[in-house]
Amino acid sequence: MSIRKQPLAEVFGYLTTDQSEKAKRFRTHRLCPFNNKVPNCTKDKAKNPLGVCSIYQDNVPVITCPIRFREDWIIADDAASFFFDKTTTWSSLTEVRLNDSKGKSAGNIDVVLVAYDNNGRVYDFGALEVQAVYISGNVREPFEYYIKDQCGRAAMDWSKEPNYPRPDYLSSSRKRLAPQLLFKGGILHSWGKKTVVALNKGFFDTLPRLEQVPKSDADIAWLVYDLEMIKEKSRKFGRYSLKKVDVVFTKFESALLSITTPSPGKVADFIKLLQEKLDEQLDTPPVNKTIEKPF
Numbered sequence: 001m002s003i004r005k006q007p008l009a010e011v012f013g014y015l016t017t018d019q020s021e022k023a024k025r026f027r028t029h030r031l032c033p034f035n036n037k038v039p040n041c042t043k044d045k046a047k048n049p050l051g052v053c054s055i056y057q058d059n060v061p062v063i064t065c066p067i068r069f070r071e072d073w074i075i076a077d078d079a080a081s082f083f084f085d086k087t088t089t090w091s092s093l094t095e096v097r098l099n100d101s102k103g104k105s106a107g108n109i110d111v112v113l114v115a116y117d118n119n120g121r122v123y124d125f126g127a128l129e130v131q132a133v134y135i136s137g138n139v140r141e142p143f144e145y146y147i148k149d150q151c152g153r154a155a156m157d158w159s160k161e162p163n164y165p166r167p168d169y170l171s172s173s174r175k176r177l178a179p180q181l182l183f184k185g186g187i188l189h190s191w192g193k194k195t196v197v198a199l200n201k202g203f204f205d206t207l208p209r210l211e212q213v214p215k216s217d218a219d220i221a222w223l224v225y226d227l228e229m230i231k232e233k234s235r236k237f238g239r240y241s242l243k244k245v246d247v248v249f250t251k252f253e254s255a256l257l258s259i260t261t262p263s264p265g266k267v268a269d270f271i272k273l274l275q276e277k278l279d280e281q282l283d284t285p286p287v288n289k290t291i292e293k294p295f
């Protein structure tokens with residue numbers, strides 16, 4: 001199978017090759033089919049949203065928008081099965097601010113699942129964090145290029161353009177996942193509350209090996225999802241559907257340690273680099289300029 005040269009997988013919820021009337025309507029009106037807080041896509045800019053839900057890496061779709069994980073609220077059902085027993089009445093709240101002891105914000109929790117009694121009083125909760133993937137390169141340029149001619153550029157070749165967009169797993173873990181676990185996760189763990197992390201399989205596979213524990217002993221459940229191609233007889237065009245492919249249970253401390261502990265290279269290699277830079281500095285005489293008649 002040849003590698004796709006079109007980097008965009010889903011735009012406003014539909015394949016770039018989907019020319020159905022529904023797909024065209026969503027792209028024309030910049031709508032989001034995945035339960036955004038408003039009907040429209042608001043990614044990046046509300047007035048000019050970057051409606052890319054996923055991009056391709058080696059023909060495999062990678063989710064780059066956190067709202068994409070909200071398809072049919074599957075993630076909420078899966079999280080609730082970790083937080084609560086089957087008889088629990090629960091609901092979900094989105095974008096809930098979390099403060100530290102000084103009243104300063106530690107960030108917003110993506111989704112909080114709350115368990116409540118017959119009188120509507122909250123007696124338990126769990127936090128669901130969604131971890132989409134950062135992109136290296138430029139994804140807005142191919143997006144805007146495609147939008148101008150959605151039929152003619154559905155399978156466009158963008159491979160020779162500069163800054164071809166690719167998933168940046170390293171930045172995703174260092175700049176987002178690790179700080180999320182450290183600050184928000186640390187507060188929740190101190191309260192004895194559980195956390196669920198929902199993420200793409202490609203992203204999870206790049207993480208260090210996590211020490212697994214039984215579900216009953218776990219502080220964190222890692223819900224691993226992929227996008228599965230669905231082809232329906234009633235539809236001419238296929239579509240991607242969110243599918244849970246794995247769940248991993250861990251303790252909080254061990255997971256945080258695994259993700260935040262760097263894998264060091266050889267100190268000899270670093271010393272070699274220092275020597276090269278020093279040699280270069282010593283071999284290059286400083287440039288001395290004489291100022292004539294300074295006064």
